[in-house]
Amino acid sequence: MNDGGWVxxxxxxxxxxxxxxxxxxxxxxxxxxxxxxxxxxxxxxxxALTGPAGHLDPDAVRLRVDPQTATDVLDLxxxxxxxxxxxxxxxYAGHGLLAEGDRLxxxxxxxxxxxxxxxxxxxxxxxxxxxxxxSAARHKVAVLxxxxxxxxxxxxxxADVHLLTATTRTKKARYGEAAEFxxxxxxxxxxxxxxxxxxxxxxxxxxxxxRLAVTLPTSADRCPAPAQRTVGFSHDLALTRxxxxxxxxxxxxxxxxxxFALRTRRLALQGAVVRxxxxxxxxxxxxGIVADGVxxxxxxxREVLTYRHAHGSVVGEAGDAPGAAALLDAxxxxxxxxxxxxDERLTAARASRAHWRREGAVPSAGQxxxxxxxxxxxxxxxxxxxxxxxEPGRPSGR
Numbered sequence: 282m283n284d285g286g287w288v289x290x291x292x293x294x295x296x297x298x299x300x301x302x303x304x305x306x307x308x309x310x311x312x313x314x315x316x317x318x319x320x321x322x323x324x325x326x327x328x329a330l331t332g333p334a335g336h337l338d339p340d341a342v343r344l345r346v347d348p349q350t351a352t353d354v355l356d357l358x359x360x361x362x363x364x365x366x367x368x369x370x371x372x373y374a375g376h377g378l379l380a381e382g383d384r385l386x387x388x389x390x391x392x393x394x395x396x397x398x399x400x401x402x403x404x405x406x407x408x409x410x411x412x413x414x415x416s417a418a419r420h421k422v423a424v425l426x427x428x429x430x431x432x433x434x435x436x437x438x439x440a441d442v443h444l445l446t447a448t449t450r451t452k453k454a455r456y457g458e459a460a461e462f463x464x465x466x467x468x469x470x471x472x473x474x475x476x477x478x479x480x481x482x483x484x485x486x487x488x489x490x491x492r493l494a495v496t497l498p499t500s501a502d503r504c505p506a507p508a509q510r511t512v513g514f515s516h517d518l519a520l521t522r523x524x525x526x527x528x529x530x531x532x533x534x535x536x537x538x539x540x541f542a543l544r545t546r547r548l549a550l551q552g553a554v555v556r557x558x559x560x561x562x563x564x565x566x567x568x569g570i571v572a573d574g575v576x577x578x579x580x581x582x583r584e585v586l587t588y589r590h591a592h593g594s595v596v597g598e599a600g601d602a603p604g605a606a607a608l609l610d611a612x613x614x615x616x617x618x619x620x621x622x623x624d625e626r627l628t629a630a631r632a633s634r635a636h637w638r639r640e641g642a643v644p645s646a647g648q649x650x651x652x653x654x655x656x657x658x659x660x661x662x663x664x665x666x667x668x669x670x671x672e673p674g675r676p677s678g679r
Contacts, residue, residue: 289483290518292420294338297368300357301327301344304375308390310402318456319374320346322426322466326372329473334522336483337370347390351404361415368518369418371409374466377427377454378403385432387425410438420518422486426465428453431508443515445490445507452505464504468496476525478534479569484523487516492541498551499544530577532584535570539588542566546595560599567592581619583626586612590630593637602641609634 303319323344331339343357358369376388380400384407386392392403406425410433413421422443425433430446433439447454447465456463462470472492473484480488490509497504509516528534542563549559571592574585589612597605613634616627 288517289481289485290420290514291483292336292368292518292520294336294341296366297337297341297370297418298359298366298416299327299330299337299342299368299370299372300354301342301372302348302354302357302375302387303346303373304348304388304390304392306347306390307388307392310393311388311391313376313388313392313394316375316456316463318460318463318466319426322374322462322470323372325462325470326466329470330370330520334473334524336520336522337368348404349390351389351408354404355408355412358412359416366416366418368420368422369413369416370422370424370520371413372424372426373409374426374463377425377429377432379429379432380405383432383435385429385436387427406433407436407438410436410442413442414438420515421512422515422518424469426454426463430454434508434510441512443486443512443518444510445486446509447507448505449508455502455504457502464500464502465493465497465507468493468500468504472496473521474524475537476523478525478531478537479529480523480526481519482523482526483519484521485517485519487511490516495541495545495548499547530573532578535574535577535584535588538566538570539591542570542595543591546598550598555598557599560595563595564592564599567595581615583620586616586619586630587626589615590626590633594633597633597637597640602637605637606634606641609637 301323303323305317305320306315307313323346327342327344329335330337331342345354345357348354373387376392376394378386378388378392378394378399379396380386381396384400384405386399386403386405387409388403393399409423413423420443421441422445423433424445426447428448429450430448431450433444433446454463454465460467469489472489476484477488477492490507493507498506525534525537529538545559545566546563549556549563567588570588571585574582574588578585590609593605593608593612596608609630613627613630616624616630620627
């Protein structure tokens with residue numbers, strides 16, 4: 282089953298195929314810069330799809346790094362008339378170019394980034410979808426990690442292809458120059474490798490997109506949000522098992538869930554206007570973490586108290602200051618019974634409580650409480666910055 286209660290669809294390994302392509306180098310007459318991360322991503326994705334958690338047979342996965350011509354790629358697809366199959370998957374990492382009419386093309390090593398020459402020197406994405414249309418596969422899926430990737434939605438032959446793209450029609454995909462993988466593929470591989478502690482047994486395409494829509498825009502490189510278009514119930518198709526399934530109530534699982542909840546909060550606060558739907562999601566995520574933490578550990582466990590603090594803060598940021606103050610009253614009371622008076626996290630919780638009491642005009646029992654760092658905003662601010670991961674290399678567009 283997946284998160285929504287629907288039966289997940291699993292491709293049968295011996296009746297599925299995948300074509301994974303990466304353009305890592307550039308040669309004359311191309312003026313594009315190389316993307317060595319594309320080669321690493323292709324190989325790592327193949328390992329993920331065919332490894333212990335993957336649902337594909339290694340013999341059915343065809344890799345090609347730096348194909349010289351469009352035919353080199355198109356010939357990798359199974360021939361037409363091969364009989365009914367479960368899955369035909371295509372993945373590409375490299376430069377995305379726009380030909381005349383803003384048609385998306387996938388760069389090859391010698392591609393020229395000029396509208397009049399792009400289609401002749403690269404691989405038009407329409408040709409990929411035309412090749413996929415020859416397959417009798419029940420599911421056809423394309424994952425595109427390139428600039429302007431959602432332009433693929435406009436290709437006529439993509440009508441029956443599930444599309445997951447690294448970016449929108451107008452945004453450039455990004456990567457850190459010192460990073461091992463491109464931003465989108467790196468986030469996808471991390472998700473497939475680490476799994477989702479409170480997620481389904483199998484990682485369906487809908488779940489992958491929902492998670493990437495949070496983790497990519499909140500990454501250090503500020504990658505664009507991915508785009509997805511489903512066909513029928515293709516969002517229920519799973520490519521791998523979830524390696525973290527069933528660990529959501531362990532200490533490590535709760536910590537991983539909290540990190541994701543914080544990133545959801547951070548996404549809500551990005552930009553000039555708070556996104557209420559994302560903040561409400563963060564509230565729900567922390568409420569679940571707190572409930573499970575209290576049940577499995579204890580209300581006064583140090584980490585559970587931290588999650589309770591975060592829950593109270595995001596409730597306030599979502600617009601319920603009195604509710605936040607009430608939650609933080611309980612947190613501070615329990616923390617005071619379990620920690621030293623000068624505990625840094627207790628100090629932060631007291632500061633948050635004081636702030637939300639003022640915001641909600643709740644009478645305060647004490648005045649002049651100390652301020653300090655916390656998961657919520659500091660007094661006098663409408664919102665604060667979430668914890669951010671380590672800074673990777675300088676991001677580049679492609």
